[in-house]
Amino acid sequence: MIPKPPPREGSLGFYFIPPYRIQGFSVAGEVTTIQVPELDVCFDMGQCPRAALASKYCAVSHGHMDHIGGLAYYCSQRRFQGMGDGRIICDERIAPAITRMMEGFQDLEQQKTPFELLPLKDGEQVEIKNNIYLRGFHTEHTAPSMGYSVIEKRSKLKPEYVDLPQEKLKDLKDRGIEITRTLEIPLIAYLGDTQPCAALLRPDVINAQIVICECTFFEPDHRDRAKVGMHMHVDNIAEWLGVLQCQALVLCHVSRRTDLMYARKRLFEVAGPKSEKAFFLMDYKAGKARYERQVIDSGGVIERPGFRGGGGGGGGFRRGAPMNRS
Ligand SMILES: [Zn+2]
Ligand SMILES: [Zn+2]
Structure with a gap:
């Protein structure tokens, strides 16, 4: 008898929630990227x-393996592939x-892997792209944990100056008067592993366009387990959906023993109907169907066969001639 070949490794979960691709793996206790x-x-x-190598930043929520x-x-690998630290x-x-x-790796490898470490205090932020900031905030888990919000900062004229002509504005500016204010547009929030806590109600979380959060427990009698592990239970998500303003809530960290249909x-x-804006990251079928519709x-x-999920570009799709959509 010839033994079976090893199972195929899963591809990345993938959703395109314009203008962002959300892609990766997330299974409770096994992996989240x-x-x-x-x-x-x-x-x-x-x-x-x-695919993850292409990102210059990795924001770590907590130290669980x-x-x-x-x-x-x-x-x-970023270093090895010449992609920078x-x-x-x-x-x-x-x-x-x-x-x-x-x-420790330096001792093991007898060579140094350069990297840059950017530690954040609760509420601190770092600029990751032009006018785009990543802000960290404490969450509550069994190890020190941090969630993140990505915020775009736009400079806008203060309302009292909106109707003034250019030369008046210049004059005010020359006199050192602050004529603009900074608007913060929350783009994405990532909560990592957390139990329900104050961070869930932060303005830069509830107003984010896309919220990415764990939901580890789904069975009615698993609320206690969620409490012990300091994780989210589906009941917590339901309650939270009542206040979340997001366009999409991407749920991750579902355990392997939970069937996604059941979840x-x-x-x-x-x-109820509020659940329509929730997407399960690892639901390849739903991600694929949504992406095909978008294409x-x-x-x-859509070229078949070939959807492999995830990846930047690739896949099995190409853009055809645009339809006349007047
Ligand atoms: Zn975890
Ligand atoms: Zn954890």
Whole structure:
């Protein structure tokens, strides 16, 4: 008898939520790596898929192995592939341990992997792209944990100056008067592993266009387990959906023993029609169907076979001649 070949490794979960691609893996206790290529950032690095290397920043939520196991590899591969040093953004409380981990690899490898460490205090932020900031805030989990919001800052004229002609504005400016204010537009929030806590109600979280959060427990009698592990239960998500303003809530960190059909059914049971804006990252079928619809709606052509999910570009899709959509 010839033994079976090994199972095929899963591809990345993938949703295109314009203008962002949300792609990665996330299975509770095993791995979480979620990349937003457009923002040059990965949230967590449980494992490092090839696509993740392209992101210059990795924002780490906490030190559990399923969120950090691929971090040293990510830095090393970026270096090896000539992509520049990896930049690790993390909670300042775990920064010394990350440094020690990287030093451990230096001893093992007898060579140094350069990386940049950007530790954040609660509420601190770092600019990751022009006018785009990543802000860290404390969440509540069994290890020191941090969630992140990505914010675009736009400078706008103060309302009292909006109707003034250019030369008047210039005059005010020359006199040193502050005529603009900074508007903050929350783009994406990533909560990492957390139990329900105050961070869920931050303005830069509830007003984010896309919220990415864990939901580890779905069974009605698993609320206690969620409490012990300091994770989210589907009941918490239902309640939260009542205040979230987002266009999409991407749920991750579902455990392997939870069937995604069951998870979706449970979410609908407790949240009703509000659950329509929730997407399960690892639901390849739903991600694929949504993406195919998007391609067709944009006048593209779906080439079969070939959808492999994730990846930047690639896949099996190409844009065809645009339809006349006047
Ligand atoms: Zn986890
Ligand atoms: Zn954890």
